[in-house]
Amino acid sequence: NAGVTQTPKFRVLKTGQSMTLLCAQDMNHEYMYWYRQDPGMGLRLIHYSVGEGTTAKGEVPDGYNVSRLKKQNFLLGLESAAPSQTSVYFCASSLTLRGSSGNTIYFGEGSWLTVV
Amino acid sequence: SQQGEEDPQALSIQEGENATMNCSYKTSINNLQWYRQNSGRGLVHLILIRSNEREKHSGRLRVTLDTSKKSSSLLITASRAADTASYFCALLSGTYKYIFGTGTRLKVLA
DSSP: OOOEEEEOSEEEEOTTOOEEEEEEESSOOSEEEEEEEETTTEEEEEEEESSTTOOEEOSOOTTEEEEOSSTTEEEEEESSOOGGGOEEEEEEEESOOOSSSOOOOEEOOOEEEEEO | OOOOEEEOSEEEEETTSOEEEEEEOSSOOSEEEEEEEOTTSOEEEEEEEETTOSEEEETTEEEEEETTTTEEEEEEOSOOGGGOEEEEEEEEOSSSSEEEOOOEEEEEEO
16 A cells, blocks of 8 residues: 655755655656655646656756656656755645546655755 | 645644644635654655535544635644644645745644
């Protein structure tokens, strides 16, 4: 009963280093998302994907790249980490969002990233 | 911004009391969801209300939606210490993504 799994859970990076956050879901969901959460800012959407091979920019995409090569995986990359990217990152997925019925969004447990 | 804004930002109540938090938004929506986040954890879905619904119940939770005022409220009745968490509204507004509000931090004192 894994749901949405994120790795790593904690990471400390030096400014300028690169890293990739991995997200995997086992619910056969079409949609996947990466959010960042900062104190007083709520959750902000970085990038999202509406299906395998597709990606799109969210509210705060600068400094991040993503890939969705397989339906179950959504990778978030930081090419050159900056202290402003210190945050908690959440991956999420949903079956579909089409129409007014909407769908529940399932979240991972978060990845704490510190850039020094 | 389409972002929902929760009010109050923080709320502290005694166990057994009711807790009410509000979400206001600026654009038309398809539906609105409420999520709970325990400290250090991911968000968990609580309830969804569609734009053509006015009220929804789930256990001790009651959600209302007033599209004319562009606002929603979440009522937790007979609160428990375990209800201590942050609560977020999330808006689906005609696109393929949800936008989350800034959250209400609820503390229930035993």
